[in-house]
Amino acid sequence: MAVAVILAVWLIMLTFLFHYAVLRWLSGSMARIPLSAGARIIAIVFAVLAAHIVEIGLYAVAYALGDGVLALGGFGGLAVTVPHDYFYFSIVSYTSLGLGDVFPTDHLRFITGVEALNGLLLITWSGSFIYIAMGRLWPWQT
Numbered sequence: 001m002a003v004a005v006i007l008a009v010w011l012i013m014l015t016f017l018f019h020y021a022v023l024r025w026l027s028g029s030m031a032r033i034p035l036s037a038g039a040r041i042i043a044i045v046f047a048v049l050a051a052h053i054v055e056i057g058l059y060a061v062a063y064a065l066g067d068g069v070l071a072l073g074g075f076g077g078l079a080v081t082v083p084h085d086y087f088y089f090s091i092v093s094y095t096s097l098g099l100g101d102v103f104p105t106d107h108l109r110f111i112t113g114v115e116a117l118n119g120l121l122l123i124t125w126s127g128s129f130i131y132i133a134m135g136r137l138w139p140w141q142t
Helices: 002-027 037-069 083-094 108-137
Strands: 075-077 102-104
Touching (some): 037 108, 083 108, 102 108
16 A cells, blocks of 8 residues: 555656646746737647646556556456556546546555546646636637
8 A cells, every 4th residue: 555655646746746837838938939819828728738648648657557567456347458548547537537437446546536636636727727828818808
């Protein structure tokens, strides 16, 4: 269990620091790129989406390591055999969708719960950021 807790803490730190760096770049350095307000909003949304995909990928790698190398548990339900399966499970967990067609066992359950909480926080952080960007950039009609 200690290995799962340490891995979960590292994943939280990595994803939060990465997300912070992306949002910080979007709110600062991206301003140097000449874009219209509409194009800037679209770029922000796609950059935030790309950040989430990278974060989901980090968890997918952790599941693969936990399942194979670290022996923290496994998966029940549909077979998890290829990298795409770990990524699929990670997306379902990160977004708190939790379909249940694939489910973790043993200590991987802890990491899955942490990912759901982490994903919720990062998605809401992104939503707040996009809301603020829209308020500043969107040309509202009176």
